[in-house]
Amino acid sequence: MNKKRAFDVTTLPGFTFIAILSFVLLYAPIATLVIYSFNGGNSVNQWGGFSLQWYVVAFNNQAVQDATVRSLIIALWASVISTTVAMMAALGTTRRGRFKGQTAIYMIINQPLMVPEIVTAVALLIFFSSVKIATGYTGLGYLILAHSAFCVPFAYLPIKARLEGMDTSMETAAADLYATPWQTFRYVTLPLLLPGVIAGAMLAFIISLDNVIITEFVKSAGQDTLPTYMLGQLRRALTPEVNAISTALLALTVLILIAFVFLTKKRE
Amino acid sequence: MKGNGAQRSKGANGWLLSAPALVLLVFAASGPLLIVAVYSVLEKGDYSGVRWILSGDGWFRVLFERDIFDQTVSFADANLSIFWRSVKLSIATTLITFAFGLPTAWFIATRPAKSRAFWLFLITIPFWTNLLIRTFAIMEVIRNEGILNTALINAGLISEPIQILYTDTAVLIGMAYVYLPLMVLPLYAAIDRFDFRLIEAGYDLYASRLQVLRGVILPIIKPGIIAGSILVFIPSLGAYVTPRVLGGGKNMMIGNFIELQFGQGQNWPLGAALSTLLLLVVLVSLLVYTRVSSRDTPHE
Numbered sequence: 001m002n003k004k005r006a007f008d009v010t011t012l013p014g015f016t017f018i019a020i021l022s023f024v025l026l027y028a029p030i031a032t033l034v035i036y037s038f039n040g041g042n043s044v045n046q047w048g049g050f051s052l053q054w055y056v057v058a059f060n061n062q063a064v065q066d067a068t069v070r071s072l073i074i075a076l077w078a079s080v081i082s083t084t085v086a087m088m089a090a091l092g093t094t095r096r097g098r099f100k101g102q103t104a105i106y107m108i109i110n111q112p113l114m115v116p117e118i119v120t121a122v123a124l125l126i127f128f129s130s131v132k133i134a135t136g137y138t139g140l141g142y143l144i145l146a147h148s149a150f151c152v153p154f155a156y157l158p159i160k161a162r163l164e165g166m167d168t169s170m171e172t173a174a175a176d177l178y179a180t181p182w183q184t185f186r187y188v189t190l191p192l193l194l195p196g197v198i199a200g201a202m203l204a205f206i207i208s209l210d211n212v213i214i215t216e217f218v219k220s221a222g223q224d225t226l227p228t229y230m231l232g233q234l235r236r237a238l239t240p241e242v243n244a245i246s247t248a249l250l251a252l253t254v255l256i257l258i259a260f261v262f263l264t265k266k267r268e
Numbered sequence: 269m270k271g272n273g274a275q276r277s278k279g280a281n282g283w284l285l286s287a288p289a290l291v292l293l294v295f296a297a298s299g300p301l302l303i304v305a306v307y308s309v310l311e312k313g314d315y316s317g318v319r320w321i322l323s324g325d326g327w328f329r330v331l332f333e334r335d336i337f338d339q340t341v342s343f344a345d346a347n348l349s350i351f352w353r354s355v356k357l358s359i360a361t362t363l364i365t366f367a368f369g370l371p372t373a374w375f376i377a378t379r380p381a382k383s384r385a386f387w388l389f390l391i392t393i394p395f396w397t398n399l400l401i402r403t404f405a406i407m408e409v410i411r412n413e414g415i416l417n418t419a420l421i422n423a424g425l426i427s428e429p430i431q432i433l434y435t436d437t438a439v440l441i442g443m444a445y446v447y448l449p450l451m452v453l454p455l456y457a458a459i460d461r462f463d464f465r466l467i468e469a470g471y472d473l474y475a476s477r478l479q480v481l482r483g484v485i486l487p488i489i490k491p492g493i494i495a496g497s498i499l500v501f502i503p504s505l506g507a508y509v510t511p512r513v514l515g516g517g518k519n520m521m522i523g524n525f526i527e528l529q530f531g532q533g534q535n536w537p538l539g540a541a542l543s544t545l546l547l548l549v550v551l552v553s554l555l556v557y558t559r560v561s562s563r564d565t566p567h568e
Contacts, residue, residue, distance in 0.1 A: 012374065013477065019375030022368045026394050026448065029405035032415060036408070043413075085289035092285025105286045108293050115301065116506025116550055118523040119543045123300035125530060126307060126540070129317075149296035152289055210398040213508050217530075227400050234404070234513055246401040253397055261389065 034250065037243035054244040064245060067229040071209055074140060074225060078147035079155070079204040085148075086155035086204075087197055091189075094163040112150040120150070121217035128218055138220045146218050147208040154207045155200035158264065162196025195263045202256050202263075209249070301547065308540035316534045326537025330545060347525070354521040357440055358504035362451075364444040365500050366493070369451035373492075376452070377459040388456065395449035403513045406442045407433065410514075434516035442514040443504050450503070451496040458492025491561050498557045502550050522546055 037055070041048020058064050086109075093105055112120065128142045170192065174184040190197075212227045219228065226249065233242055311323040333344040376387040394402060409416050410432040417429035432438050466488070470480040486493070508523035515521070520528070522542065529539025 011378070012371075012481065015371035015374050018368060018371035022372040022448065022452075023390060025368075025445070026390075029409045029445070030394070030397070030402070032408055033401070033405040046413075081292070085292055089286040089289040092282040096282060099282050102282065105282070105290065108290055108298060109286075111293060111298055114502075114550065114554060115297075116502065116523070116546055118506050118508045118526055119301065119304065119547050120297060121508075122526060122530060122539060122543045123304045124296065126303050126536070127300035145292075145296045149292050152293060156289070206396055210396075210400075212398075212400050217527075227398060230400055230404070231509070231513075234407075242404065246398070246404060249398055250401060254393060257389075257393060257396055261385075 030250070033243050034247045036240055037247040039240045039243075042239060054240040055248070057239075058241050058244045058248075061241070063224070063229060064226075064241075067224045067226045070140065070223065071225040071227075074143050074147055075205050075208040077144045078151050078208040079201045081144070081148040082151035082204045083155040083159075083197060083201040086152050086200060087159050087193070089152075090156055090159040090163055091185075094160055095166075095168060109156055110153045113153050117150075117213045121214045124214060125217040132220070140223065142218050142220075143215060143223065143225075146214050147211060150211070150214065151204035151207050155204040158199040158203060159193065159196045162193055162199075162264075166192055199260050199263045202260050206253055206256055209252070304540045304543050304547075306540075308537055308544050310537055310540075312535050312537050316530075316536065318536050323537065326535075326541040329535070329538045330541050350520050350522060350525050353436065353519070354505055357436065357443065357521065358501050358507075360440055361443040361447060361504045362497050362500045364440070365448050365451035366497065368444075369448060369455055369496060370493075372448075373452045373455035373459050376456050377462070391449050391452050391456075395453070399446055399509055400513075402446050403442055403510050406445050407438075407514060410438055410441060433514065434519065436515070436519055438514040439507075439511045439519055439521070442510040443507060446510055447500045447504060450499040454495035454499060455489065455492045458489040458495075462488055494557060494560055498553060502553065505549065506546055 036047075038050050038052065039046075039048055040051035040053065089105070089109060093102060124142075124146050128146075132138055132142070170188050171184055174188045175181075179187070210227060211225075212231060215225050216228050216231065219225070224232065226245065230242055230245060307318055308326045309322060309324065310318040310326070311321040312325065313319050329344065330347065331344060332341050334341055372391070376384060376391070379387055408414055411417070412429040412431065412433065414433075416432075417426075420426045421429065432441070462485070466484050467480055470484045475483065505521075506523050507521055508527065511519060511521040511524055515524075523546075526539050526542045526546070529535045529542065533539070
């Protein structure tokens, strides 16, 4: 143990206590939720011994299976689409010096971070409901489109951060060796940029997977995703099945985040 | 010289590469917002939707109501109480998250470099965790049969469970819980850049701890405080999931009130007017934020 100074300027009275309290308060409810997902009883509060029965129940529930598959399809498409357009935008707006209208591009790209989700949800409800009537198409396309749009800023930020930390000399060298712009991108820029791209895609995936409000407003009948299914379940008698679904989603999120941290850490 | 031409092609390339993202966002995010503004000045349809006739009724009904029989105009008390609750709960949420967030951010920023990443990660996990799951977790804790009431009863402090769920308090607890990471992260970013020798200097000049906090620390981390407050206040004001789950049907906030107009209420112009109003309030707060923060940085 290092000797503690008689008077440490970095500590303020009570701060450490409140900080620890904050961490406890942040994690205690989540921990309870996770623990009760392994409950053998029927209640979300009364402990009836350890059991995996609610995971089995959730897994065998057709509605949960359908919602899971739908959530994953939407999240995969949304992360692929948003990451692709975000990468192009990041290449267009970084490391080229400032150009006219750049601020406007930033504002449009980051717009989903600023506008309250309920307002976007209502706007898409109005817009898509008339498109649905006009075209007769009621498939998952609307959800994929809406998710792709609000995922763009989340995919854009890590890619932009990676690009800004990258040296341009490799690309200059490639260009000097008569590589075409496409070859330079494909064999020099993209491999260097890849950790940022994967990180962006992962964030977009999480954001899409977690979305409730916009999905709730845009979905057609019978298009529940996992979160909107759970929201619907909350009106009924609660069973630990919801805890089991939540825990599974939580585990997926934590796994992706850990992978994200490792991907972005390597930069130094 | 080719400077100007290169400059122009730089811009053209930038726009060209950004085009797919912009088209996607304008089509499925920004553009529809304009439709909302248009719908707010149209006449209500017979069943749902709108008729394409210009009407101020949507905006009128944001604040007023007209008696069905004698057409007298009065304030719509129900609406006003919903607005008041939204503003009140959002301000309270911001204050509570600040009270917990400042010490937490301070704690993380003063950890040794090695463990700092770990503490920061602990804040990031809830930040990225599904909002619904976190709201649901809080619900399990504060419900009548939940662990909080059970613990209090077992400790002999109360004999009957306290009804917290489906009250404003429940919504407040839920929002503070859900948005705390949004306060901690910008505060951490501000404190992390802080030069702790300034505090030492303050103490050397015989300042008390409170004086150091007020005179040295708070002014320097002010941009972080403003950013955190905006980041918490805006989603609180537009909250939908947390008040729906924890407030039950009665304790509505603006977000739920908007949804009602597109669901059972079947008054799309009113819903559109409320959405536009919410959007304007958010844009004004963002504008104030950029003004204040850009005024703060160059000076001092």
